[in-house]
Amino acid sequence: MILYHGTDVDSALNILNHGLDAAKLTALQLDRPTQLGRGWYAAYEAEVAWFFASLAPGNVGRGYAVIEIDIPEDILNQLIAAQQAIRSAIVNVPFGAQQYWFDLRAF
Amino acid sequence: MAKPTYTDADLRISTTTEVKREGQTVVHTHRVLFARPLTRAEQHLFADVLVGFYYTVHFSQQFGNGLVAEPVVEFLSDHEARYTLKQHTLSGPWKDLLFAVLANFSHEVAPIQWHDESRAFDPEVGPRRTADDTVTRAP
Numbered sequence: 001m002i003l004y005h006g007t008d009v010d011s012a013l014n015i016l017n018h019g020l021d022a023a024k025l026t027a028l029q030l031d032r033p034t035q036l037g038r039g040w041y042a043a044y045e046a047e048v049a050w051f052f053a054s055l056a057p058g059n060v061g062r063g064y065a066v067i068e069i070d071i072p073e074d075i076l077n078q079l080i081a082a083q084q085a086i087r088s089a090i091v092n093v094p095f096g097a098q099q100y101w102f103d104l105r106a107f
Numbered sequence: 108m109a110k111p112t113y114t115d116a117d118l119r120i121s122t123t124t125e126v127k128r129e130g131q132t133v134v135h136t137h138r139v140l141f142a143r144p145l146t147r148a149e150q151h152l153f154a155d156v157l158v159g160f161y162y163t164v165h166f167s168q169q170f171g172n173g174l175v176a177e178p179v180v181e182f183l184s185d186h187e188a189r190y191t192l193k194q195h196t197l198s199g200p201w202k203d204l205l206f207a208v209l210a211n212f213s214h215e216v217a218p219i220q221w222h223d224e225s226r227a228f229d230p231e232v233g234p235r236r237t238a239d240d241t242v243t244r245a246p
Contacts, residue, residue: 009120016113034198045234050225051206054124054137057197063122064224090203093210095234097227 001076003042003069003100006053009062016067022104028057036086036101042069044098048090079106121224129193132175136191139209142218142229144185149217154180157190160208164201171199 005015014021020040029038043049046066053064079085084106090097125136145153157178164170173194180190206227213219213228220229227234 009115009118012118013113013115016117029198034200045227047225047227047232048206048234050121051222051227052202054121054223054225055135055197055202055205059124059135059197060126060128060133063120064124065118065120067118090206092207094214095210097206097210097234 001071001073003044003071004046004049004066005040005042005069006049006051006056006064006066008053008056008058008060008064011056011058012065012067020107022107025104036088036099039104040102040107042100042102044100048097048099076100079103123223131195132193133195133197134191134193135197136189137223138221139188139190139219140221141186141188142220142231145182145217150182150185150188152216153188153212156208156212160205161192164204170201170204171196173197173199174201 005012007015014024025040026038041052043052046068049066053059053066056064076085079102080087084103086101088099088101090099123138127134139153157180161174161177164174165172173196174192175195176193178190178192180188182188209219209222210228214230218228218230220226222228226232
């Protein structure tokens with residue numbers, strides 16, 4: 001299953017080259033409000049991810065991008081069952097726009 | 108096989124959003140391209156909707172409250188607008204509210220073909236309308 005993560009360029013390259021880093025994410029989100037709690041977010045549709053990429057916190061001067069994550073569906077379902085991931089619809093929109101939240105324990 | 112090191116050249120990078128820092132404030136401007144020309148009334152409504160978004164965020168206290176001023180909305184032509192938000196932080200659940208506001212404007216008033224690099228709001232190419240869209244409605 002392909003999910004999409006929109007973010008600033010430096011964060012995108014960091015994830016691609018070094019993987020997800022719980023410590024860095026924790027530092028980034030410390031004292032900041034988040035949609036579903038502290039964790040990592042991805043969208044089911046690339047076009048939705050491009051919207052959120054344009055609002056990425058680190059997006060000052062360098063631009064933004066969307067990266068793909070290929071996650072086996074059975075693994076994703078295991079994470080959801082273990083409450084280390086949540087599938088959530090963005091509410092009050094006239095179409096199905098799903099986002100996924102991943103707990104730091106899932107990294 | 109050694110893992111490749113990715114660089115800017117491997118990414119499709121967008122710089123359509125203008126983002127700059129003014130002291131402790133982040134100022135970001137977004138471009139909205141509509142599928143058809145908007146009437147003056149629709150242009151005013153679009154501006155009102157974004158100003159309403161600002162006050163909803165501010166007074167509800169449910170979406171994070173990093174916004175520091177009413178949005179500035181400008182129409183560059185009758186089918187192209189840009190809006191500027193000023194915030195202390197770009198993190199927070201206000202993004203979902205903004206997404207919903209723009210999505211509903213696009214589907215109910217005038218189709219938004221592009222929001223910066225995104226076509227999420229275009230009824231022709233964005234995410235499909237659900238058979239029963241109440242599944243995504245908040246109770």
